Amino acid sequence: MRGLLVRAVCLGRTFVGPRLSMMNYRQLQDLHTRLSGKGLRILAFPCNQFGNQVLGSRLFTHRTQEPWPEAEIKRWVSEKFGVTFDMFSKIDVNGSNAHPLFKYLKKEQHGFLWNFGKFLVDRTGKPRKRYSPQTDPLWISKFDVYPDFTEECYNHGTSGCAFREGAIPGRARFV
Numbered sequence: 001m002r003g004l005l006v007r008a009v010c011l012g013r014t015f016v017g018p019r020l021s022m023m024n025y026r027q028l029q030d031l032h033t034r035l036s037g038k039g040l041r042i043l044a045f046p047c048n049q050f051g052n053q054v055l056g057s058r059l060f061t062h063r064t065q066e067p068w069p070e071a072e073i074k075r076w077v078s079e080k081f082g083v084t085f086d087m088f089s090k091i092d093v094n095g096s097n098a099h100p101l102f103k104y105l106k107k108e109q110h111g112f113l114w115n116f117g118k119f120l121v122d123r124t125g126k127p128r129k130r131y132s133p134q135t136d137p138l139w140i141s142k143f144d145v146y147p148d149f150t151e152e153c154y155n156h157g158t159s160g161c162a163f164r165e166g167a168i169p170g171r172a173r174f175v
Contacts, residue, residue, distance in 0.1 A: 028137045029083050081172070
């Protein structure tokens with residue numbers, strides 16, 4: 001396996017809004033379909049911790065983000081978005097009961113703000129970057145999941161990228 005895109009998320013379908021849900025699920029599934037055979041794994045962790053929180057300057061007042069049972073979550077994302085990437089059990093990502101994986105990820109990449117947050121982890125297990133909920137997964141594929149996947153990422157209708165190998169120093173690579 002070359003690397004992981006760990007999507008530590010609440011899979012909130014009611015509160016996040018249809019645009020954010022649709023963008024994340026569809027683009028992550030697209031990356032999974034095209035790059036899983038090359039070693040990219042997308043790992044999704046439902047979380048019910050987000051609600052009644054301030055994000056930026058806006059207060060969101062919703063008691064829970066993902067109250068549904070795990071089987072219902074998986075069925076919904078599969079039927080609505082065709083999701084086939086790895087979906088794990090519900091976990092906490094913040095607080096004293098946070099899953100050890102997320103304690104580690106947040107220690108290395110500082111914090112986890114909201115659902116659909118994403119971490120890029122290399123094959124050695126080192127978190128390379130944390131992305132906000134609004135970061136398009138295809139943006140991640142264009143700018144950070146390179147050069148190993150360059151041809152697959154850029155020859156699939158994701159125009160606007162004119163990178164050559166080594167063009168952006170310091171970007172995370174799958175090694």
